[in-house]
Amino acid sequence: MRVDSAQRRTLVTGGAGFLGSHLCELLLAEGHDVLCVDNFSTGARRNVEHLLGHPRFELMSHDVTAPLHVEVDRIYNLACPASPVQYQRDPVQTTKTCVLGALHMLDLAQRERARILQASTSEVYGDPGLHPQPESYWGNVNPVGMRSCYDEGKRCAESLFFDYHRQHRVDIRVARIFNTYGPRMHPQDGRVVSNFIVQALRGEPLTIYGKGLQTRSFCFVDDMVAGLHRFMEAAPGGTGPVNIGNPQEFTVRDLAQLVIELTGSSSKLAFAPLPRDDPVQRRPEVSMAEQMFDWQPHVSLAEGLRRTIAHLDGLLSIDGSPQVAATSG
Structure with a gap:
């Protein structure tokens, strides 16, 4: 694994999506080599077209429900439809993307000894009985409802991340993203x-x-990607989960x-x-993000x-x- 940030190769799954394309821009500005992976089910090529000529940017068509074999130092796992209309269109595929996508990216992180960040969601809190929502709250989620393919898929992905961390010592970060x-x-x-x-x-x-x-x-996208990047590069040991939102x-x-x-x-x-x-x-409780990596919107x-x-x-x-x-x- 490379350690020089100027030479770091970073994978962004879902990189042609709304959030992922902004993250790719930020990473390039920070000196990373960026591998953007997307199956274009909800992402759009036009979101990253302006980056295609960049010498440190590569675009790959791939579905994370299948294994991926590349050499990387950092992995941002953003691949998944994120709006109810999109993820309810094919709920089985949504669950596969959440769970198999997390599993395959964790396997890649283990092989490459790479640090990996999971883009989890405030939806893990469901219809919350506690307000605002701190990271310690376990949530109130309907496991068989119309939204459960996404809500429970993301909750299962979080479980996988922490099991890989405990069992295989994978260096993880879990960010719970609020409305962006x-x-x-x-x-x-x-x-x-x-x-x-x-x-x-x-x-x-x-x-x-x-x-x-x-x-x-509502968190503006520039603030969100700055928070994700700060979390990823924060001192080792801060696994989260951490709320990021306004x-x-x-x-x-x-x-x-x-x-x-x-x-x-x-x-x-x-x-x-x-x-x-x-x-x-x-509404997120964001004091942990402020304390861990000095972030606020x-x-x-x-x-x-x-x-x-x-x-x-x-x-x-x-x-x-x-x-x-x-x-x-």
């Missing part, structure tokens, strides 16, 4: 931020599920009103029944939304006006 948004979100991914922005830009009613009083915490809490209705204001839209609010197992509250919701609106507005002008999928999270 920003440029390169897909307009049809069904997440609440992209839903609202697309609807506002089209002048359509913004669809709110339930009364819109459920809360979310602790500022907003109701879904507050978010809708802010999107309307920032887009200058004439859109109104429309209300629909709340989907099953939709969390009522979601800096981009305000208004500033992050302005940058996301500009991106989605550009996509809509090119691709037309897509139908918006239904989800509230």
Whole structure:
């Protein structure tokens, strides 16, 4: 295993996705050789096209449900559909990606003696009975619900990571990612931020599920990838799990009103029944991230939304006006 950070070869699975493509950019800026792996089921080649000519960037088409044999020093395991619309489209494949993907990347990390970070999720907390959610909370997850392919798949992946750490001494990091948004979100991914922005830009009613009083915490993508990178490079021994997200809490209705204001839209609010197992509250306790690797988010919701609106507005002008999928999270 190489130890010089300037020569480090880093694998990012799901690297052509929304979050992964931003992480690839950051790693290149930090001097890493980056191997971006994606099967393009939800990722998009256009997210990384601007990196293809970079001398330290390589793009590989591969599905992590199959083993991978490459030489690397760092592994960020981000491969998995992350929005309810995407992961519920093929729930069996979602579970395979979570579990087999984790297993194969851990095997690779063991062989290469590489440090590996798992992109886990706040969904491991389910519909939480404790607020805000600290890492010590075990969660309230429906194991047989519509969201369980993702929720339980990620929980099983965490279990595998810690078993490999205890049994095989694999150097792991487990990050629990809370709601993240920003440029390169897909307009049809069904997440609440992209839903609202697309609807506002089209002048359509913004669809709110339930009364819109459920809360979310929104972390801008630049802050998120900075947190993941800091966690990965923190001193050995800090396995986590660690929450990474913005602790500022907003109701879904507050978010809708802010999107309307920032887009200058004439859109109104429309209300629909709340989907099953939709969390009522979601807010991270982030003191562990602050203490372990001196991280906290800096981009305000208004500033992050302005940058996301500009991106989605550009996509809509090119691709037309897509139908918006239904989800509230």
